[in-house]
Amino acid sequence: xxxxxxxxxxxxxxxxxxxxxxxxxxxxxxxxxxxxxxxxxxxxxxxxxxxxxxxxxxxxxxxxxxxxxxxxxxxxxxxxx
Numbered sequence: 143x144x145x146x147x148x149x150x151x152x153x154x155x156x157x158x159x160x161x162x163x164x165x166x167x168x169x170x171x172x173x174x175x176x177x178x179x180x181x182x183x184x185x186x187x188x189x190x191x192x193x194x195x196x197x198x199x200x201x202x203x204x205x206x207x208x209x210x211x212x213x214x215x216x217x218x219x220x221x222x223x
Contacts, residue, residue, distance in 0.1 A: 146188045 158179070168175060196203070 146184055146191060 153176075165175075168178075
């Protein structure tokens with residue numbers, strides 16, 4: 143899977159407010175908060191970008207789907223499976 147961000151970019155400090163009990167339990171379990179947050183945020187960014195792309199390209203996708211329903215796949219005669 144390709145990343146949705148530059149993994150070599152410099153780290154930036156930030157402040158977050160989270161539930162104190164959740165923080166204590168995560169620390170007790172030796173969970174790396176920075177790595178976990180970065181991984182979850184990367185997934186959220188990727189999912190959101192995917193949804194945005196689908197929404198922005200919906201007209202073309204629907205047009206292509208209608209074309210395929212009517213005419214079949216453009217390369218159907220070339221396929222060997």
